[in-house]
Amino acid sequence: MMGNPYNNISLYLRAGITIFPSQDKAIEEVLVNLLERCPAQHILLLDSSGLLINSLGGGKDTNPVSLASLIAADLAASKEIANLTRQYNNCQLVMREGERTNTFIVEAGQYLILFVQLSKDVPLGWARLMINETANQIADIIKKTPETAEQSSIGTTDEDLSSQIDDSINDLWSQ
Amino acid sequence: MQINLHQRELNIKIVYYGTSYSGKTTNLEQIYARVDPNRRSDLVSLKTNDDRTLYFDFLQLELSKISGLTPKIHLYTVPGQSYYETSRRLVLNGVDGVVFVVDSASDRVIDNMNSWNDLQDHLSFYGKSLDTVPIVVQFNKRDLPNALAINDLSSTLKTDGYAACPAVAVNGQGVFDTFKVVVSDVINGIQREAVD
Numbered sequence: 221m222m223g224n225p226y227n228n229i230s231l232y233l234r235a236g237i238t239i240f241p242s243q244d245k246a247i248e249e250v251l252v253n254l255l256e257r258c259p260a261q262h263i264l265l266l267d268s269s270g271l272l273i274n275s276l277g278g279g280k281d282t283n284p285v286s287l288a289s290l291i292a293a294d295l296a297a298s299k300e301i302a303n304l305t306r307q308y309n310n311c312q313l314v315m316r317e318g319e320r321t322n323t324f325i326v327e328a329g330q331y332l333i334l335f336v337q338l339s340k341d342v343p344l345g346w347a348r349l350m351i352n353e354t355a356n357q358i359a360d361i362i363k364k365t366p367e368t369a370e371q372s373s374i375g376t377t378d379e380d381l382s383s384q385i386d387d388s389i390n391d392l393w394s395q
Numbered sequence: 396m397q398i399n400l401h402q403r404e405l406n407i408k409i410v411y412y413g414t415s416y417s418g419k420t421t422n423l424e425q426i427y428a429r430v431d432p433n434r435r436s437d438l439v440s441l442k443t444n445d446d447r448t449l450y451f452d453f454l455q456l457e458l459s460k461i462s463g464l465t466p467k468i469h470l471y472t473v474p475g476q477s478y479y480e481t482s483r484r485l486v487l488n489g490v491d492g493v494v495f496v497v498d499s500a501s502d503r504v505i506d507n508m509n510s511w512n513d514l515q516d517h518l519s520f521y522g523k524s525l526d527t528v529p530i531v532v533q534f535n536k537r538d539l540p541n542a543l544a545i546n547d548l549s550s551t552l553k554t555d556g557y558a559a560c561p562a563v564a565v566n567g568q569g570v571f572d573t574f575k576v577v578v579s580d581v582i583n584g585i586q587r588e589a590v591d
């Protein structure tokens with residue numbers, strides 16, 4: 221696939237994250253497992269800059285994209301507060317008790333954040349255990365970059381990329 | 396930046412940076428008002444009681460496919476006041492492109508300069524710099540009677556050499572041009588690095 225601009229994607233996204241198909245599937249499995257076994261009502265996986273990766277469950281009127289940006293900001297602020305008050309913890313966890321549900325926000329490795337909302341009926345100890353386990357599993361999945369064959373398996377057209385970009389952006393505005 | 400090769404998404408984070416009152420939130424409001432509702436998320440604004448940005452504003456836009464990937468553009472603003480320094484740094488985490496919004500008013504020169512310096516400090520916190528992150532300088536409030544000439548502003552702030560867009564954000568003027576330049580710079584940047 222010569223000339224494919226996304227061919228060596230994993231090499232240059234040093235600051236960012238590339239999620240490969242096999243990783244996406246493995247993550248989905250781990251999250252479904254958490255959703256069922258915990259059980260949880262809503263699960264979000266996002267990266268530390270607030271970009272949503274996956275959303276399971278949740279009501280129709282909660283927008284997971286907006287929620288993800290707020291969760292990342294919430295955790296970032298909590299970490300900063302912990303730092304300033306010398307409570308730094310390697311794996312920051314934020315828990316909120318609501319009237320009918322509790323929510324957890326926890327880091328899943330260096331780059332990802334897991335948000336879980338569950339009924340108050342779920343014992344906190346059990347929830348914590350399950351959530352931490354899931355966070356570790358996700359961190360492990362992301363750490364392992366799959367084989368190169370999978371990395372280059374993206375279809376692209378031969379069209380000039382710059383004009384594609386132009387069209388795509390113009391399209392947004394003119395509608 | 397985040398790429399999901401399974402869902403074929405390219406997630407990009409753009410931050411509107413600049414001194415308080417320069418028009419960052421206005422940029423997002425204008426974009427929100429003008430794009431097809433099916434292509435955008437809600438506009439999330441964390442504000443104080445008197446309507447000033449407390450933490451950030453957020454808006455996500457979905458572009459049509461480029462090279463088989465759907466770009467999702469996440470726009471953030473920062474709170475401009477000097478005491479929100481830490482919040483600004485947090486919002487810059489994972490940034491892929493910056494719009495630096497300049498208030499062209501003649502009495503805001505020092506504030507613009509401080510903000511420009513502050514941006515560089517925070518980028519370096521993340522191991523980034525003005526040379527590695529695409530930047531567009533938006534000279535906003537061109538309609539003000541006391542607006543300084545762009546050339547003068549640019550040489551005072553030392554923003555020469557970066558992409559520049561004049562704007563009257565409150566009327567929507569220049570808002571889209573700015574957006575377009577920063578997003579194409581970011582996406583073209585990916586292509587360049589990939590080809591190298």
Ligand SMILES: Nc1nc2c(ncn2[C@@H]2O[C@H](COP(=O)(O)OP(=O)(O)O)[C@@H](O)[C@H]2O)c(=O)[nH]1
Nearest residue numbers: 415416417418419420421535536562563564565
């Ligand atoms: N005259 C003028 N006012 C503007 C322009 N853009 C924004 N404003 C006004 O400047 C004020 C501050 O804008 P805002 O977007 O809240 O600034 P922020 O603090 O950078 O988010 C608001 O009253 C806007 O209506 C412009 O191009 N010209």
Ligand SMILES: [Mg+2]
Nearest residue numbers: 419420448472
């Ligand atoms: Mg604002």
